[in-house]
Amino acid sequence: MKDLLEVAKNKGFAVPAFNISDYSMFNGIMEICEEENAPVIIAIHPDELRHITSEMVKGIRERIIYSKIPAVIHLDHGASIDQIMKAIQAGFTSVMIDGSLLKYEDNVSICKKVCELAHSVNVSVEGELGTIGNTDSVETTAPEDILYTNPDQAYDFSQRTKIDCLAIAIGTCHGIYPKDKIPELRIDILDEIKKRVSIPLVLHGGSSNKDSEIEKAVEHGVNKINISSDIKVAYYNRMREVLKDMSLREPNVIQPPCVEEMKKVALHKIKLFRADNMASFY
DSSP states (O other): OHHHHHHHHHHTOOEEEEEOSSHHHHHHHHHHHHHTTOOEEEEEOHHHHHHHOHHHHHHHHHHHHTSSSOEEEEEEEEOSHHHHHHHHHHTOSEEEEOOTTSOHHHHHHHHHHHHHHHHTTTOEEEEEESBOOOOSSSOOOOGGGOBOOOHHHHHHHHHHHOOSEEEEOSSOOSSOOOTTOOOOOOHHHHHHHHHHOOSOEEEOOOSSSOHHHHHHHHHTTEEEEEEOHHHHHHHHHHHHHHTTSTTOOOHHHHHHHHHHHHHHHHHHHHHHTTOTTGGGGO
8 A cells, every 4th residue: 555655646636545345346346446547445344354264355355466556455444463463374465453532642553563563564654643433333433523633743743653655634524424524624734744744644534524525635635535434325216126036046146236326426536536547656
């Protein structure tokens, strides 16, 4: 991922990191990224990894190796050294250690340790500073609960840990915002962090923010944006419609229209992040 994001940083775009929960979703994401000649990060959360199993990662690696676009497999929100090591052993080329809910020094300590382990086998590391709430699919954190990233701390954190990219909190949350909440990105905080930190910056939880805000975040230096809820909502909303036909039972009939709906959302994100046709620079 370090190599992938360095090009994005130099060329001024963001690589989409799409969370996938099964092979059909993964294959659909690869197809649309190949069609758009866009680099991609295949993000898999530990909960998703338990669902698909590490054995499926071998098939994901094989699909990526023979693809015409650059892609990496990334562990999203790893919570422990044990999860990180299992992901590396399974074939992930990038990992995130999320110590954002820990005390600052403890976050520094665990990120530094993960970097020492991962870098020794050429695996990239993402850390997170500031919090944007729960990473599960049920609860959503309100904006007032967000702990924004401190720009000065971001510099200290990146220098001491040696992480390859930094996830920052500037006004997004995981999941879909409640209807009475309106997300708003703090581009001023992003600009201050960008002045102090040289590594690529990451935006988590961009599903509910306006396109104009996401576009502005890319303009101001975000190089990786995580998308999970948006593509899954499209996928499963379509599946609910398809399954109204009670005679259907075969996944190869049920899943394709769901994948196509998901691909429409992914295409929109790829273009919004300015990632289309950027695979040509690798």
